[in-house]
Amino acid sequence: DTGVSQDPRHKITKRGQNVTFRCDPISEHNRLYWYRQTLGQGPEFLTYFQNEAQLEKSRLLSDRFSAERPKGSFSTLEIQRTEQGDSAMYLCASSPQSQLAKNIQYFGAGTRLSVL
């Protein structure tokens, strides 16, 4: 499978626990994006990377959220001290250099987080 891969697909955690999600973009895609989606809403932008540099973070991203892309390939999104309001689908997308000016993004299947 050469698409965007996300792991795990589902995560159930108790409030206050830390969780980490992983995203493997399409090979050679230099831009990687994280979104959050709740029921009945479109994906909300969280942050994006160009190679290993995190270039933009949404104001939605509280200090409990951190994302990394240390080698410019896969990325991780960590949520510390989870709250029930963090329950959502976390989507990762990547974009190739050749499509840079056109902003076409390809999405992974997402990680569904449930905070109890």
Add this chain to the structure above:
Amino acid sequence: RKEVEQDPGPFNVPEGATVAFNCTYSNSASQSFFWYRQDCRKEPKLLMSVYSSGNEDGRFTAQLNRASQYISLLIRDSKLSDSATYLCAAPYSSASKIIFGSGTRLSIRP
């Protein structure tokens, strides 16, 4: 005003009908626009991109109206398999960031 706004629907139309959705955007400098399709509990998948006045792909036509700042999606001869949520997206201030609308739900009935 939200950056990207869509009519949430749901649109419930019979198979074979023609249906159209509109999406308005606030950033007048946007140059590229996208329609994504999202099935229940699945990821969004790119349906069409629009860079000029419009784009057509089979039964699907997307049109851009820059003066009024909206894009539309027209589906002709609708199929049961067209039932999904259709998301509109447009670039925000930085060219690399796109903003999604809340989606329009479409249900095709036999």
